[in-house]
Amino acid sequence: MIDLRSLSFRYRQEWVLKEISLRIEKGEFIGVIGPNGSGKSTFLKILCRLLSPQEGDILLDTVPLKEMTQREIAKKIAIVPQEAYSLFPFRVIEIVLMGRSPYLGHLLFEGSKDLEMVKRAMDWTGILSIGERYMDELSGGERKRVFIARALAQEPEIILLDEPTANLDIHHQVDFLHLIVSLNRDRGLTIVMASHDLNIASEYCDRLILLQEGRIYKMGSPRDVITRETIEAVYGCRVWVDENPISGMPRITLLKRGREGSGA
Amino acid sequence: MNILTLKKVLTVSLVLTFFVILVLLFSLMVGSVRVSPGRTIQVLYQFFLGHGETEMEMERTIILSLRLPRALLAGMVGAGLSVSGAIFQALLRNPLADPYILGVSSGSAVGAILAILLGFGSLSFGLPFASFVGALLTIGVVFYFGKQEGRMHPNILLLAGVITGSFLSAIIMFFLSISQKEELHTILFWLMGDFSFANPQSVLIILPYLAGGFGVLYRRSRHLNLILSGEENAHQLGVDVERLKILSYLCASLITAASVSLCGLIGFVGLIIPHSARLLFGPDHRLLLPAASLIGASFLILCDTLARTLLSPVELPVGVITAAFGGPFFIYLLRKRKGVKTL
Numbered sequence: 001m002i003d004l005r006s007l008s009f010r011y012r013q014e015w016v017l018k019e020i021s022l023r024i025e026k027g028e029f030i031g032v033i034g035p036n037g038s039g040k041s042t043f044l045k046i047l048c049r050l051l052s053p054q055e056g057d058i059l060l061d062t063v064p065l066k067e068m069t070q071r072e073i074a075k076k077i078a079i080v081p082q083e084a085y086s087l088f089p090f091r092v093i094e095i096v097l098m099g100r101s102p103y104l105g106h107l108l109f110e111g112s113k114d115l116e117m118v119k120r121a122m123d124w125t126g127i128l129s130i131g132e133r134y135m136d137e138l139s140g141g142e143r144k145r146v147f148i149a150r151a152l153a154q155e156p157e158i159i160l161l162d163e164p165t166a167n168l169d170i171h172h173q174v175d176f177l178h179l180i181v182s183l184n185r186d187r188g189l190t191i192v193m194a195s196h197d198l199n200i201a202s203e204y205c206d207r208l209i210l211l212q213e214g215r216i217y218k219m220g221s222p223r224d225v226i227t228r229e230t231i232e233a234v235y236g237c238r239v240w241v242d243e244n245p246i247s248g249m250p251r252i253t254l255l256k257r258g259r260e261g262s263g264a
Numbered sequence: 265m266n267i268l269t270l271k272k273v274l275t276v277s278l279v280l281t282f283f284v285i286l287v288l289l290f291s292l293m294v295g296s297v298r299v300s301p302g303r304t305i306q307v308l309y310q311f312f313l314g315h316g317e318t319e320m321e322m323e324r325t326i327i328l329s330l331r332l333p334r335a336l337l338a339g340m341v342g343a344g345l346s347v348s349g350a351i352f353q354a355l356l357r358n359p360l361a362d363p364y365i366l367g368v369s370s371g372s373a374v375g376a377i378l379a380i381l382l383g384f385g386s387l388s389f390g391l392p393f394a395s396f397v398g399a400l401l402t403i404g405v406v407f408y409f410g411k412q413e414g415r416m417h418p419n420i421l422l423l424a425g426v427i428t429g430s431f432l433s434a435i436i437m438f439f440l441s442i443s444q445k446e447e448l449h450t451i452l453f454w455l456m457g458d459f460s461f462a463n464p465q466s467v468l469i470i471l472p473y474l475a476g477g478f479g480v481l482y483r484r485s486r487h488l489n490l491i492l493s494g495e496e497n498a499h500q501l502g503v504d505v506e507r508l509k510i511l512s513y514l515c516a517s518l519i520t521a522a523s524v525s526l527c528g529l530i531g532f533v534g535l536i537i538p539h540s541a542r543l544l545f546g547p548d549h550r551l552l553l554p555a556a557s558l559i560g561a562s563f564l565i566l567c568d569t570l571a572r573t574l575l576s577p578v579e580l581p582v583g584v585i586t587a588a589f590g591g592p593f594f595i596y597l598l599r600k601r602k603g604v605k606t607l
Contacts, residue, residue, distance in 0.1 A: 070504075074501055087358075087547075094267075106483065115265070119265070
């Protein structure tokens with residue numbers, strides 16, 4: 001579905017991403033992990049062409065991304081921002097309607113089809129009942145759902161999530177991830193999620209991409225990527241990796257500095 | 265669920281237009297010579313339908329050559345400053361922004377003062393022309409310095425504008441300090457905003473800027489909503505953000521330049537009318553732009569009518585009235601916000 005061919009990107013002098021090559025298949029749930037500054041957010045921004053790589057190509061169903069208009073891209077790929085505050089607060093329904101923008105072009109007003117799509121997106125994300133409320137009155141978890149709904153209103157095939165569980169308590173994290181998994185399994189959406197939470201990535205993603213200083217350090221199933229050696233090498237801190245007793249997926253435990261708990 | 269439709273925009277606009285017409289009629293009736301409502305309408309009717317002479321020559325002259333151009337100019341300037349203020353608030357993502365924040369006003373003041381001091385400031389032509397040129401130069405300078413690596417960044421634009429404005433203010437103060445008493449009075453009145461030079465030509469001069477600018481901005485009003493929650497957001501949803509910012513900057517600045525050059529620096533309108541309209545009708549620019557412009561038009565016509573009648577025969581600068589009445593009205597709206605919000 002998406003083909004990245006030796007893609008490199010820099011903001012000014014230093015390369016933030018170097019020679020990234022990979023293929024994202026339809027229906028995958030991919031986690032992008034790596035330390036601060038390893039290029040996770042940049043990677044997502046390049047996938048939806050908020051940034052354009054200086055070298056390499058991205059093909060979306062064999063069409064180069066750089067030959068598509070931003071509107072065409074927005075109909076296929078939606079990104080959910082970490083946080084987006086509006087200077088003046090809009091109502092929930094107004095924010096979700098903004099997701100229809102790529103379909104409206106120069107039209108000023110949404111039609112009944114747009115409203116229908118928006119209602120469906122709000123239904124899927126469970127925010128129909130708060131449609132008339134103002135964004136600044138909502139909790140962090142509710143705001144996240146509004147932006148997922150806005151992304152769904154774009155009718156995309158791929159949704160990019162940037163640190164979606166940051167700032168959420170564990171109840172809302174599980175709620176939110178359940179929603180993402182159901183969009184992935186039941187609606188066939190491809191998900192690419194950048195995350196700092198390695199346990200969540202291990203538990204929920206089909207495939208992990210581990211970035212280190214702009215390069216792919218390791219890519220594969222959580223069992224292949226989340227190992228003590230790999231994580232210690234990339235993050236430079238000691239961890240304990242065992243199996244989650246319920247799911248059997250790799251589980252990471254942080255170790256205090258100065259205690260040789262890993263037995264190494 | 266309740267969403268914005270063309271019908272709602274038209275309904276609100278129609279109601280507010282009706283209100284503008286009422287205020288306009290009121291301003292034509294009152295003054296040193298009072299004209300009855302019936303006669304006012306009769307004069308207007310005959311004027312617009314091109315009927316010949318009537319017996320009420322004096323009232324006709326007062327209404328048609330003095331009060332009507334003045335009220336129409338006040339209305340257009342009120343509309344222009346309100347739209348321009350709303351745009352600058354969105355463009356700079358700053359609720360304190362107003363049409364003068366990027367120095368257009370100071371540039372046009374330098375032009376106006378030079379015209380007055382050099383003596384080619386015939387109030388109906390030389391002064392507006394010089395002032396407009398001053399404003400255009402400032403728009404160009406701020407635009408040039410406000411861009412970085414070919415992109416327009418809100419904070420850099422804001423800094424460039426504020427600094428250019430401060431520099432020009434220094435020039436204004438220098439000129440004020442060397443002015444003679446007579447010139448000083450003219451300059452000060454101009455700096456506080458003054459509609460007494462209004463004539464039919466000034467109405468025709470501002471009209472294309474207002475209509476053209478509003479048209480260009482309204483076509484992009486939905487995209488302006490997207491930019492309120494960040495440029496990346498708008499870009500991701502398919503908006504050509506750089507183009508939108510440049511067009512908004514130029515349109516809002518030109519509307520301001522045309523307004524200021526014809527009637528001086530009327531403060532406050534461009535700051536509080538957009539906020540008031542937002543409190544009443546929400547932040548959606550598709551409704552906000554027409555609502556703010558019509559509220560601004562009625563507000564400034566009313567303020568100017570008060571300015572020329574309150575202490576008659578002495579005329580107050582209209583800027584005094586806009587601040588004195590606008591401030592408390594705005595505080596009232598702010599306090600009512602919670603109740604109004606759910607409308």
